[in-house]
Amino acid sequence: MLNLHVTKAFDQFQNGLKLLMAHEKSQAEKMVMNKKKILIVSTISQTIRSFLIPHIHFFEDKDYEVSIATHDSELLIDNNLKKIKKYEIPFQRKVLHFKNFVALKNMKRIMQQGNFDLVYLHTPVASAITRMALIFLKKRPRII
Numbered sequence: 001m002l003n004l005h006v007t008k009a010f011d012q013f014q015n016g017l018k019l020l021m022a023h024e025k026s027q028a029e030k031m032v033m034n035k036k037k038i039l040i041v042s043t044i045s046q047t048i049r050s051f052l053i054p055h056i057h058f059f060e061d062k063d064y065e066v067s068i069a070t071h072d073s074e075l076l077i078d079n080n081l082k083k084i085k086k087y088e089i090p091f092q093r094k095v096l097h098f099k100n101f102v103a104l105k106n107m108k109r110i111m112q113q114g115n116f117d118l119v120y121l122h123t124p125v126a127s128a129i130t131r132m133a134l135i136f137l138k139k140r141p142r143i144i
Contacts (some may be wrong), residue, residue: 036117037065039110039141041130043091043123045070052122056084064118069110069126091126100129107133116141 038059042048048056048070059066069087089106090099103126111119111133119134119141121127134140 035063035065037067037115038118038120039067039069039114039116040120041069041089041107041122041126043071043093043126045072047122053081055120056081067114067116069107069130089126091123091129093125095125095128100125104129104132108136111137111141115139118142118144120144 040048040052040056042052045068048068056066056068065085067085067087068081069089071089071091087106087110089103089110091103092099094100107130111130119130121130121143131143134143
């Protein structure tokens with residue numbers, strides 16, 4: 001009789017533990033889902049390497065999911081930037097270059113799929129193209 005009560009109590013304990021673990025897992029998933037996203041945009045990666053690494057670390061410390069859009073993102077290979085999502089956009093420094101129209105199309109797609117909360121813009125051409133891409137969004141992110 002005592003053994004039956006102990007077994008029942010143990011089963012109830014296990015069920016409660018499973019429910020608690022499932023609840024904690026769903027809470028962790030919600031935290032990941034609620035993580036704010038920022039996109040840092042620059043025409044060339046040299047700007048990011050020279051000036052924006054401290055900004056990237058600041059946003060990571062504030063629990064932002066950081067992404068970078070630049071012309072030559074493979075130059076951003078760095079041990080500190082491995083977990084950052086990088087987008088290769090064919091920005092050109094000449095304003096009316098054909099590839100800037102391709103860049104506008106790519107930025108529009110990235111903005112629609114990314115659901116960014118903030119967009120951090122640098123360099124004039126990339127800023128103008130990104131602002132034009134934002135026109136097509138229903139829910140626009142905040143621009144810094």
